[in-house]
Amino acid sequence: MSPLLFWIFVAIMLFFGGMVVLNRNPVASALSLVLSFLALAALYVSLDAYFLGVIQVLVYAGAVMVLFLFIIMLLDLRAESRRRVNFPAVCGGFVVILLFIAVLSDVSLRFQGGNAKFQAIAQGPQGDVWHVGMVLFQQYNIPLQVVGTLILVASIGVVILSKRELK
Amino acid sequence: MTQVLLFALISLIKTLGLIFLIILPMVSYTVYAERRVSAMIQDRLGPNRVGIPLTLFGLQKDIPFFGLVQPVADAVKLLLKEDFTPNHVNKFYYWLAPACAMAPSMMALAVIPFGSQLWGEPMVVANVNIGVLWVFAVSSLGVYGIVLAGWSSNSKYPFLGGIRSTSQMISYELSLALSVIPIFMICGTLNLSEIVRYQTVHGWLISPIWIKGISLFPLSINGQEIIHSFHILKIILWIPLFISFIVFTISMFAETNRLPFDLPEAETELVGGYHTEYSSMKFALFFLGEYAAMIVGSAVIVTLFFGAWHVPFLPTAIDDPYTFWGVILGLIHIAAFFVKVALLLLLFIWVRWTLPRFRYDQLMRLGWYFFIEIALVNVFIVAVILPFMRE
Numbered sequence: 251m252s253p254l255l256f257w258i259f260v261a262i263m264l265f266f267g268g269m270v271v272l273n274r275n276p277v278a279s280a281l282s283l284v285l286s287f288l289a290l291a292a293l294y295v296s297l298d299a300y301f302l303g304v305i306q307v308l309v310y311a312g313a314v315m316v317l318f319l320f321i322i323m324l325l326d327l328r329a330e331s332r333r334r335v336n337f338p339a340v341c342g343g344f345v346v347i348l349l350f351i352a353v354l355s356d357v358s359l360r361f362q363g364g365n366a367k368f369q370a371i372a373q374g375p376q377g378d379v380w381h382v383g384m385v386l387f388q389q390y391n392i393p394l395q396v397v398g399t400l401i402l403v404a405s406i407g408v409v410i411l412s413k414r415e416l417k
Numbered sequence: 418m419t420q421v422l423l424f425a426l427i428s429l430i431k432t433l434g435l436i437f438l439i440i441l442p443m444v445s446y447t448v449y450a451e452r453r454v455s456a457m458i459q460d461r462l463g464p465n466r467v468g469i470p471l472t473l474f475g476l477q478k479d480i481p482f483f484g485l486v487q488p489v490a491d492a493v494k495l496l497l498k499e500d501f502t503p504n505h506v507n508k509f510y511y512w513l514a515p516a517c518a519m520a521p522s523m524m525a526l527a528v529i530p531f532g533s534q535l536w537g538e539p540m541v542v543a544n545v546n547i548g549v550l551w552v553f554a555v556s557s558l559g560v561y562g563i564v565l566a567g568w569s570s571n572s573k574y575p576f577l578g579g580i581r582s583t584s585q586m587i588s589y590e591l592s593l594a595l596s597v598i599p600i601f602m603i604c605g606t607l608n609l610s611e612i613v614r615y616q617t618v619h620g621w622l623i624s625p626i627w628i629k630g631i632s633l634f635p636l637s638i639n640g641q642e643i644i645h646s647f648h649i650l651k652i653i654l655w656i657p658l659f660i661s662f663i664v665f666t667i668s669m670f671a672e673t674n675r676l677p678f679d680l681p682e683a684e685t686e687l688v689g690g691y692h693t694e695y696s697s698m699k700f701a702l703f704f705l706g707e708y709a710a711m712i713v714g715s716a717v718i719v720t721l722f723f724g725a726w727h728v729p730f731l732p733t734a735i736d737d738p739y740t741f742w743g744v745i746l747g748l749i750h751i752a753a754f755f756v757k758v759a760l761l762l763l764l765f766i767w768v769r770w771t772l773p774r775f776r777y778d779q780l781m782r783l784g785w786y787f788f789i790e791i792a793l794v795n796v797f798i799v800a801v802i803l804p805f806m807r808e
Binding site: 277281284300301304305307308311312313316317319320323378379 | 510545546547550551553554555557558560561564568576579580583584586587590607
């Protein structure tokens with residue numbers, strides 16, 4: 251992949267990631283997050299992980315963020331944008347960011363396995379969907395089934411909780 | 418480096434040719450067809466006057482030409498109308514929304530194989546392994562245009578239209594994606610070009626007819642007769658494919674906001690729906706986006722179920738694609754693809770002018786209670802049948 255493209259997409263992703271926090275208008279924040287997701291998907295695609303990239307767009311940009319936007323639009327946006335900047339909270343946020351960067355750099359400097367090169371995804375006729383499927387259903391079959399059951403239980407729980415209020 | 422440049426140039430030519438020479442004219446003539454067919458169904462005449470305007474050059478009479486020049490007149494009208502931005506709107510998003518509604522449907526065209534080859538060049542802009550997932554992903558972004566239009570207009574009816582459209586598109590995306598899983602299980606790939614190749618060998622996925630080339634199951638492979646491998650399971654496999662065709666097509670109607678599911682812009686309830694506050698070319702962009710989405714939807718249906726560019730009884734490839742006949746064959750394949758798309762568009766139009774609109778709760782119930790379950794059971798049935806067929 252061209253390093254130039256990598257830096258362009260990283261710049262887009264980080265810029266809009268910052269805009270999510272900095273925008274006072276929640277709709278603008280949500281749309282910035284969508285653009286950030288799209289740039290992340292472009293990074294996946296540039297690593298030949300087409301499937302991951304397209305799923306990123308389909309699930310996060312296409313479904314999750316649409317629901318977010320849906321909810322945000324039902325809020326009173328004027329009250330939201332009138333809110334003043336809370337300086338102690340901003341300072342606290344910066345402290346958390348610095349701490350997080352410190353921990354992250356410490357871990358990644360000590361992690362020797364991170365220096366090893368990963369094997370490239372084999373670009374056969376099957377493509378990366380095939381590889382993802384093989385790993386999921388052969389290596390991690392039981393965890394996959396467990397996660398599926400958990401999600402089913404969670405969605406049934408949501409239905410029951412929301413129905414109870416109606417009665 | 419020159420190879421990269423050549424690739425970029427060819428892709429650019431394919432993209433521009435597809436959009437400006439085929440899709441955009443097709444959009445405007447779909448609008449024309451919509452008006453003529455609706456007129457025919459309602460026993461009216463429809464736009465049949467605009468032709469070659471000879472009176473402009475001092476002659477006595479115009480040539481009406483069945484009104485075929487009407488789209489040009491429409492385009493001129495839409496461009497010249499006053500572009501009015503109401504005061505109460507959220508300007509930035511109000512301007513952004515029409516572009517967001519238009520762009521995704523154009524992007525989705527990238528993976529559609531709209532022809533076999535021309536001068537040895539495959540007629541698909543991006544031959545990627547994720548194929549139809551790209552179409553779903555990009556068209557799921559189309560909802561942003563409608564949501565933003567509804568929200569930024571800052572008025573009741575557009576907002577209700579936007580809300581309706583969001584919930585409708587999210588609901589039907591599920592059944593849309595689930596209904597085509599059987600196809601990928603049978604073909605074993607997500608790549609649309611590979612699915613088309615499967616159909617050129619094994620017959621269109623929709624067709625139960627028992628003729629070589631257009632049947633689901635060939636009478637011969639590589640010249641060897643295989644009638645003796647007749648298997649009842651192979652006929653049974655046609656049933657889930659037909660179910661997935663029905664579910665996919667009806668969900669496509671809902672996804673493109675067409676009647677009987679056009680609740681986001683139900684005129685009797687919501688004035689104009691999400692584009693109530695729009696005028697001139699901004700309105701035209703929503704209009705174009707809607708029709709382009711319809712064309713993309715038909716193109717996906719044609720690719721998945723009707724063999725895309727494949728013409729029965731015609732060779733799928735010729736030895737030397739650079740000869741005259743090779744080029745002719747390529748052009749015939751492209752024409753065949755768009756003829757099939759046009760026939761499906763006619764179906765879209767016909768349904769719009771013959772069926773009444775659904776109620777909103779009926780629409781949601783149809784999506785969540787019936788289509789998703791039917792599609793899931795369909796996947797299960799194919800999963801049960803396939804191991805027996807593979808022996």
